[in-house]
Amino acid sequence: MASLFTPSRKVALQVLQEVREGRFAEDALSDALDRQSLSAKDRNLATELVYGVVRWRDRLDSIIRRCVIRPGTRMDPDVREILRTALYQIFFLQRIPEHAAVDQAVMYASQRSKKHAGFVNAVLRRALRDRETADPPPEKDPRRLAVYYSHPEWLVRRWLHRFGYRKTKHILQHNNSKASLELRLNTLKATPDTVSQITEESELQAIPGFPNALRVMRSSGKVETIKGFLEGSLVVQALASQMIAPLLKPQPDMRILDACAAPGGKTSHLAALVQDNARIVALDISQQRLNETAANLQRLGVHSVEFVVGDAADPQMVKELGTFDRILVDAPCSNLGVLRHNPEAKYRVTPEALMQFARIQSRILSNMAGLLNPGGMLVYSVCSPTEEETVGVVDAFLTASPGFSLLPFIREEVPMPVLVDARGFFATFPPPPEMPLDGFFAARVARK
Numbered sequence: 001m002a003s004l005f006t007p008s009r010k011v012a013l014q015v016l017q018e019v020r021e022g023r024f025a026e027d028a029l030s031d032a033l034d035r036q037s038l039s040a041k042d043r044n045l046a047t048e049l050v051y052g053v054v055r056w057r058d059r060l061d062s063i064i065r066r067c068v069i070r071p072g073t074r075m076d077p078d079v080r081e082i083l084r085t086a087l088y089q090i091f092f093l094q095r096i097p098e099h100a101a102v103d104q105a106v107m108y109a110s111q112r113s114k115k116h117a118g119f120v121n122a123v124l125r126r127a128l129r130d131r132e133t134a135d136p137p138p139e140k141d142p143r144r145l146a147v148y149y150s151h152p153e154w155l156v157r158r159w160l161h162r163f164g165y166r167k168t169k170h171i172l173q174h175n176n177s178k179a180s181l182e183l184r185l186n187t188l189k190a191t192p193d194t195v196s197q198i199t200e201e202s203e204l205q206a207i208p209g210f211p212n213a214l215r216v217m218r219s220s221g222k223v224e225t226i227k228g229f230l231e232g233s234l235v236v237q238a239l240a241s242q243m244i245a246p247l248l249k250p251q252p253d254m255r256i257l258d259a260c261a262a263p264g265g266k267t268s269h270l271a272a273l274v275q276d277n278a279r280i281v282a283l284d285i286s287q288q289r290l291n292e293t294a295a296n297l298q299r300l301g302v303h304s305v306e307f308v309v310g311d312a313a314d315p316q317m318v319k320e321l322g323t324f325d326r327i328l329v330d331a332p333c334s335n336l337g338v339l340r341h342n343p344e345a346k347y348r349v350t351p352e353a354l355m356q357f358a359r360i361q362s363r364i365l366s367n368m369a370g371l372l373n374p375g376g377m378l379v380y381s382v383c384s385p386t387e388e389e390t391v392g393v394v395d396a397f398l399t400a401s402p403g404f405s406l407l408p409f410i411r412e413e414v415p416m417p418v419l420v421d422a423r424g425f426f427a428t429f430p431p432p433p434e435m436p437l438d439g440f441f442a443a444r445v446a447r448k
């Protein structure tokens with residue numbers, strides 16, 4: 001029997017258990033895949049199952065509820081995960097034969113007990129038989145929308161209030177979709193020759209209108225196998241994130257602070273924009289993440305960066321770091337703008353947690369702004385669209401800090417003018433229908 005277990009499903013179930021215990025899916029999956037030597041096909045299926053089940057968790061649970069013969073009985077969490085994984089295959093993946101999904105689920109459940117195997121078999125058979133009634137469309141009801149698209153109801157209600165039904169539905173669908181892998185060409189290493197070689201040979205496509213941005217066209221495989229990656233010609237960086245560093249207008253010879261730097265995506269971009277010819281300080285609270293940043297920057301051929309471990313909210317830092325012409329505050333946030341990459345974040349964030357993030361962001365912003373030279377600029381950014389973490393933080397800062405003024409972005413300075421709003425904030429949320437972007441926000445302030 002044991003030989004019939006497919007390694008992809010085994011890995012997926014292990015990872016899903018770790019996610020349940022609080023780990024990020026991305027980290028748990030990457031560690032699990034590093035530990036096992038799976039075929040490319042099994043790696044892909046394990047990845048598909050983990051992300052699929054996390055993205056659609058509440059909808060899968062609602063199918064389970066509709067198909068359980070005796071509702072109300074407590075369900076073993078591992079058995080629930082086996083059911084979710086099988087139902088994801090049945091309802092979302094056309095390429096997997098239904099009997100394979102059911103047989104594997106029953107086998108896993110039978111490892112626990114015969115009773116569990118019988119239960120899983122009964123629920124799945126019922127789901128197959130009553131497919132339509134087990135998974136009805138959501139209509140416009142906020143509660144049904146929340147369950148169907150597996151988002152917390154408070155968030156769905158907020159978006160309905162702020163954006164209306166059509167945009168909210170688009171946001172929910174977008175959040176549950178797969179993001180394509182986007183790369184930035186590292187101009188410190190890549191020459192025009194390497195560029196054409198890389199794009200010809202690696203199934204990469206330039207993204208029109210976005211300088212140095214490339215999209216990976218193949219759907220699987222390790223990024224390290226892309227030609228030019230290990231040599232440092234390419235950086236993994238989502239398109240929306242690639243638009244942030246240029247907003248700071250860094251110039252050679254300036255003293256520049258990246259106040260929440262790890263893992264260094266924007267630090268390396270800042271260095272590339274000044275041809276590695278400025279004095280950049282990369283500050284982060286985590287020594288371990290800063291070590292990873294240093295390794296990343298070394299691969300990319302960046303030499304102009306000094307690393308400092310410290311808390312950007314600590315007033316002591318103001319005394320230690322000196323002053324700067326440019327400061328980037330890419331603050332820690334709820335991650336609600338990057339749910340395509342971190343789907344579990346939607347279940348963990350609460351309205352109270354947003355207020356907590358806003359408090360930390362405000363402390364970091366006002367503390368770091370104190371390091372700006374007169375006439376210097378600071379960009380505050382987050383990968384979250386919530387008002388608390390974006391406009392709320394910036395407006396509170398401007399009200400409390402008469403020595404600073406908002407320096408609005410102008411439409412001409414971004415690749416898509418629609419991304420600058422009426423107040424001059426940069427916002428990629430809701431995602432424009434023509435370009436599926438992560439949800440970033442940025443504001444720029446200047447010291448008078």
Ligand SMILES: C[S@@+](CC[C@H](N)C(=O)[O-])C[C@H]1O[C@@H](n2cnc3c(N)ncnc32)[C@H](O)[C@@H]1O
Nearest residue numbers: 260261262263264265266284285311312330332
């Ligand atoms: C959104 S991530 C930064 C991403 C990074 N700028 C990039 O583009 O790769 C936020 C970072 O802030 C760091 N962080 C959290 N709290 C901090 C604090 N109080 N002071 C400094 N860094 C902090 C985290 O360790 C994390 O690396």
